[in-house]
Amino acid sequence: RKEVEQDPGPFNVPEGATVAFNCTYSNSASQSFFWYRQDCRKEPKLLMSVYSSGNEDGRFTAQLNRASQYISLLIRDSKLSDSATYLCVVYNNDMRFGAGTRLTVKP
Amino acid sequence: EAQVTQNPRYLITVTGKKLTVTCSQNMNHEYMSWYRQDPGLGLRQIYYSMNVEVTDKGDVPEGYKVSRKEKRNFPLILESPSPNQTSLYFCASSLLVAGALFSYNEQFFGPGTRLTVL
Numbered sequence: 001r002k003e004v005e006q007d008p009g010p011f012n013v014p015e016g017a018t019v020a021f022n023c024t025y026s027n028s029a030s031q032s033f034f035w036y037r038q039d040c041r042k043e044p045k046l047l048m049s050v051y052s053s054g055n056e057d058g059r060f061t062a063q064l065n066r067a068s069q070y071i072s073l074l075i076r077d078s079k080l081s082d083s084a085t086y087l088c089v090v091y092n093n094d095m096r097f098g099a100g101t102r103l104t105v106k107p
Numbered sequence: 108e109a110q111v112t113q114n115p116r117y118l119i120t121v122t123g124k125k126l127t128v129t130c131s132q133n134m135n136h137e138y139m140s141w142y143r144q145d146p147g148l149g150l151r152q153i154y155y156s157m158n159v160e161v162t163d164k165g166d167v168p169e170g171y172k173v174s175r176k177e178k179r180n181f182p183l184i185l186e187s188p189s190p191n192q193t194s195l196y197f198c199a200s201s202l203l204v205a206g207a208l209f210s211y212n213e214q215f216f217g218p219g220t221r222l223t224v225l
Contacts, residue, residue, distance in 0.1 A: 004149070041219075044214075044216050087150070094152065095140075097142075097151075
């Protein structure tokens with residue numbers, strides 16, 4: 001079983017849609033959680049950290065459920081520029097990356 | 108501009124021909140790391156370094172070597188490349204706090220090196 005698992009997608013949504021990505025992790029001792037964004041053929045970049053109480057950054061909301069070892073990312077009012085692969089990242093003495101969920105937002 | 112640079116960006120080589128991929132960062136970060144990214148597998152760590160002259164194996168170190176003689180540079184060496192090392196490689200750097208990879212510190216990635224071994 002992979003340490004960090006994500007639905008690979010792809011998710012194809014129209015502009016303005018709300019889309020949610022899920023991620024599960026296997027190590028219950030994991031300490032910190034992140035979402036990174038990776039555009040096609042580019043390097044990953046930090047989108048947001050995920051805090052225990054949940055956190056929001058504009059149209060993006062991240063949630064953490066430690067009991068279920070589950071992380072989510074919600075994107076509201078999708079834009080064309082949101083098209084990318086979203087990587088779930090879990091930290092436990094080192095960074096563990098999920099394989100990513102690909103999102104395409106269409107006009 | 109704060110950045111991580113890698114060279115070359117693209118490389119096609121043949122089995123057994125030694126190669127080096129350079130990585131350099133200008134942010135004075137102590138921590139540097141190499142990853143490979145393959146479809147369906149995500150980023151997997153090859154080697155990492157907590158500081159000058161301190162390196163350690165990641166998840167997939169076989170067939171790779173690294174060195175950290177200076178804080179800013181962390182080259183990846185493939186002594187005898189094989190086709191299963193065809194991949195997209197990323198170098199990354201991050202701050203350390205109190206000697207440890209601070210859990211909320213962002214990792215900054217280089218632009219990637221696409222390597223093909225024939």
